[in-house]
Amino acid sequence: MPTLEGLPELLQELVYARGPSGQEDEVREICVREMKPLCDDVRVDPAGNVIGLIRGMEPDSGPIVRAMAHMDELALIVKRVNADGTLRVNPLGGMWPANYGQLPVEIMGDEALLPGVISIGPQHTTAESTKSWDTKVRGGNNAMDWGHLYVFTRKTPEQLAAAGVHAGTRVVIEKSRRSFWEIDDCLGGYFMDNRAAITVLLGSAALMQAERRRPAHDVYLVMTVIEEIGAHGASYASRTLPGDITLAVDSGPAAAEYGVSLTAEPIVVYGDGQGVYDKSVSDRLLACGRSLGMDPQCAYWQSYGSDASIAKAHGQTALAGLLCIATENTHGFEIIPKDGLGTCARLLAEYLAAPE
DSSP: OOOSTTHHHHHHHHHHSOOBTTOOHHHHHHHHHHHTTTSSEEEEOTTSOEEEEEOOSSTTSSOOEEEEEEOOBOEEEEEEEOTTSOEEEEEESSOOGGGTOSOEEEEEOSSOEEEEEEEOOOSSOOTTSHHHHHHSTTTTOOOOOGGGOEEEOOOOHHHHHHTTOOTTOEEEEOGGGGSOEEETTEEEETTHHHHHHHHHHHHHHHHHHHTTOOOSSOEEEEEESOTTTTOHHHHHHHHHSSOSEEEEEEEEEOOGGGTOOSSSSOEEEEEETTEEOOHHHHHHHHHHHHHTTOOOEEEEOSSOOOHHHHHHHTTOOSEEEEEEEEEBSTTSSEEEETTHHHHHHHHHHHHHHOOO
16 A cells, blocks of 8 residues: 555556556556555456545535546557567557667567567668658758657568467557656656556545545546547446546646746646546545645646546546646656655645545
8 A cells, every 4th residue: 555655656656567458468467456455446347447446435415526536658669560560559548759769678579578669760761761851850850750650570471470479569768768867856767658647546545544545425436548649447337336526646747838837736637638627526626635734836738638527528428527646758758756646645635535
């Protein structure tokens, strides 16, 4: 069971776990383990979401909250195996080459986990090497996209087939690149989106248990699947679980255009690219933070969607809200304030205890 001081260690374990969209097994295993001591009931639903129920003191007297954080990470999927044994890949989610570059990856074959490298080929080449030439400033001067890149495997197509590598195989960033890099009061690393939010959800439940607090009404903690390519898990859970409120916890871009800074203060969101969040939910989150002596940041995102806003856009929830931890370099080598984990967990625990 995590303590607030131990949240960074739990976050690192979650980041080490592989979790591409639709193949979140390693992350799910950790979530089940951590949720069992904190929830009255834990199960995995048919979509693959992990569902933890914390029974409320007065379950029938107020709103049931479904608090969600997604398990999947940005990754790649094999489009085809080329004749030379390289892999043509496409992104699963908003993963752009400029944010990742050439780096080691793991190819999650059905029979074996294979090493690979995202590659574009030598730079000491001419227009005859079309892919690398097309992206050079003095060549084609075009932005790099996944069509320019390939995954180097050093395997033949026959060897890849024997390892269970085919169209649809996931490719993820290799474990050594998942270690945190500490910068003063911040942690840097891949996949803070959305392992930091999972950590916040678990931290809030642990805090409530340590303080012997029960929520006013039933709360479902939901660790969702396939958020990065459509929030499929959240839509299914919002439709099938009791309650009217879907509250997502996610990473929020620390950007001047939104007036949001990279601080430990939580971010209460009032709208995003999918529509507006319900003002009553957002206002209550804001009030809970202020009651704890915090100064939550308020935001209205563009170029953004969450488990909650997408579920609402699909008509799967009546009410939606979003709580974020401030994040630099979203969808890249992401940076969060270390203390943001604890402050967001405290605010969330306060809200779940009294969502009205």
